[in-house]
Amino acid sequence: MRREMQLNIFRIGFLKNRTFRRAAAGLAAVLVILGGVRVFFGGGRTRENVQDDLMNTTVIEKKDLLKSVSVTGVVATADGRAGNTGLTNLKVERVHVKVGDEVQEGDVLCTFDSTLLEESLAAARNNYEINKKLDAMGADYEKQYRDSMKQADSSLKDSSQKRDQAKNAYQEASGKESTARAAADKAAAALSEKQAACEAAKQAAAAAAQAYEDRQQAAYEAARQAAAADRIQEVEQPPAPEGSQENASAEGESGAASGSGEEKPVENSMAKTAENPADRLPERTPVVINDIDAYIAGLDVNGPDYTALKDTLNAYSAAKAALEEAKAEAERTRGAYEQAKAETGQAKSSYDQAKTARQEAQNTYDSSIRDAKTAYQKSKLQSQLITDNDAKKQITQYEEQLEDYTVRAPMSGVITSLSVKEGQTFGGGxxxxxxDLKHFVVEASVDEYDVVKIKQGMTAYVKTNSMGEELLKGTVTYVAPTAGAGKGGEAGAGSSQSGSGGSASYQIQITIEGEQEKLRPGMTAKVSIVQEESRGVLAVPYDCVETKEDGTSIIYVDEGGQRKEMTVEKGMETDYFAEIKGKDLKEGMTVYLPDGMRQGGQLPEEENAGNADEVMYGF
Structure with a gap:
């Protein structure tokens, strides 16, 4: 399966032009027709007509289409370095590697004899030390002057720094004080609001409580009056007539009582009047609320009609709690403000002291510089200061050259060329x-017609003789912006830029993925650069799709033995096949070929040129 996929990529991808396409079309048509076509025999049709249809049709197939540009290039290593030196006539002391050796970055490759250079370096260092001693002996006043300036400058900078720090601390403390004061003012304002709200809630609670008590007192008075009225009505009611049922009953009860030997006391109306029910109600006196808090403390929450008073008292309790919180916040913010104010005063005092110290340091600095200049002017060495820049440069130059005498590998890889031998003199170069013989690229050139189709990042497939039928996947990593320019600006191998009337060539580079063991620099590689691909689509030979004057794409299908026009939408195109789309299209439908692709028909002579395998496989 993998081999078939690989061959299919090259079979489709390396078709270069219409000449190859039409030649391939003829071959493909033969294969398709021999694979099977639908034969229709209708009334009145002759054997010649049937044979003519057999040779002039193909079928719609599902295909993986791939449009590509094929190029041929040379395999090269992905990375390589050459070691050059500007030194000449160097004796090779030792060579640590040979051609073919694998080395790691930093490994020593060879060393040159550095005896003379080391002697020159030692002499330069010795001369430099002597010059320094001579300069020190004759530069006492200069040293004093510089030391005085350095000390005075250091003292001035230190005092300036302390002053600035004190200033910043003072400004920071002032800012904190302002913030604390604003917070205290805000808390005080909130406290005033809470006090007013609490007082209003207190007044409302007192009024509600007084109304509550007044209602209870009124209810009590009404109950007493009702009880008294009931008693008066009972006393004034006339006695029952004689002979009535009530009187008879009373007499019967009296007789019964007499018969039992017991004497029943007789109650007169005065006794009944003494037992007034209103006298049995608990005594209640009117309540006048002067202290609402004391009233709330002794209030019976289970009393009648308490619910009407409850919400007002709760609001008062909440207002008192909010007031207490506001008092606490006001006290806290006031304390923070007083502390911030004290810290600001301390910071201001420190800042004033630092400013005074800075001014004193400035006075000392001016005096020290003045005295040092006076002493320096008296020095006989004032006319010229001796410098040692030249000596330092000479030492640095020798040290850099000494490093070049030990040659190290700048990268990991394989030594492919070596120009030094032990004991011989190296002339330079x-x-x-x-x-790097594990990672490779393919360097190739394309003409001006193909270069516009190639972009960096395109997928490519590489084939070499050493890999057999195996395809290597890669990516286009470089496309020359100008004709003849290789990567890095140099002219690429095989590149050219023709004059008027010719075709220019452009260098490209394809980087092969992964490590490769079967590749070597210089091998010839064939590359298919993928421009576009479409998988599992319905396709027919390119020339089966015709375009009408209005731009509509059509094909001719066989329907019941009759030739029928069908409108399609053309999709991706390769050098031979074209993708077609349409709601009525199905795989296996019979499609008529154009006359130029008729099986057995004579193609134009120029379209028969070339080897068929080369056309199909790109080799």
Missing amino acids: VIYEIQ
């Missing part, structure tokens, strides 16, 4: 070449 390239010392070695190192190549």
Whole structure:
């Protein structure tokens, strides 16, 4: 399966032009028709007509289409370095590697004899130390002057820094004080609001409580009056007539009582009047609320009609709690403000002291500089200061050259070229070449017609003789912006820029993925650069799709033995196949080929040129 996929990529991808396409079309048509076509026999049709249809049709197939540009290039290493030196006539002391050796970055490759250079470096260092001692002996006044300036400058900078720090601390403390004061003012204002709200809630609670008590007192008075009225009505009621049922009953009860030997006391109306029910109600006196808090403390929450008073008392309790919180916040913020105010005063005092110290340091600095200048002017060395820049430069130059006498590998790889031998004198130039023989690129050139189709980042498939039928996946990593320019600006191998009437070539580079063991620099590689691909689509030979004058794309299908026009939408196109889309299209439908692709028909002579395998596989 993998081999078939690989061959299919090259079979489709390396078709270069219409000449190849039409030649391939003829071959494909033969294969398709031999694979099977639908034959329709209708009334009145002759054998010649049937054979003519057999040779002039193909079928709609599902295909994986791939449009690509094929190029041929040369395999090269992905990374390589050459070691050069500007030094000449160097004796090679030791060579640590040979061609073919694998080295790591930083490994020592060879060393040159550095005896003479080391002697020159030692002499330069000795001369430099002697010059320093001579300068010190004759530069006492200069040293004093510089030391005095340095000390005075250090003292001035220190006092300035302390002053600035004190200033910043004072400004920060002032800012904190302002913030604390604003918070205290805000808390005081909130306290005033809470006090007013609490007082209003207190007045409302007192009024509600007084109304509550007044209602209770009124209810009590009404109950007493009702009880008294009931008693008066009972006393004034006339006695029952004689012979009535009530009187008879009373007499019967009296007789019964007499018969039992017991004497029943007789109650007169005066006794009944003494037992007034109103006298049995608990005594209640009117309540006048002067202290609402004391009233709330002794209030019976289970009393009648308490619910009407409850919300007002709760509001008063909440207002008192809010007032207490506001008092606490006001006290806290006031304390913070007083502390911030004290810290600001301390910071201001420190700042004033630092300013005074800074001014004193400035006076000392001016005096020290003045005295040092006076002493320096008296020095006989004032006319010229001796410098040692030249000596330092000479030492640095020798040290850098000494590093070049030990040659190290700038990268990991394989030594592919070596120009030094132990004991011989090296004249200069390239010392070695190192190549990375595990990662490779393909360098190629394309003409001006194909270069516009290639972009960096495109997928590519690479084939070499050393890999057999195996395809290597890669990516286009470089496309030259101008004709003849290789990567890095140099002219690429095989590149050219023709004059008027010719075709210019452009360098490209394809980087192969992963490590490769079967590739070597210089191998020839064939590359298919993928421009576009479409998988599992319905396709027919390119020339089966015709375009009408209005731009509509059509094909001719076989329907019941009759040729029928069908409108389609053309999708991706390769050098041979075209993707078609349409709601009525199905795989396996019979499609008529154009006359130029008729099986057995004679193609134009120029379209028969070339080897068929090369056309199909791109080799």
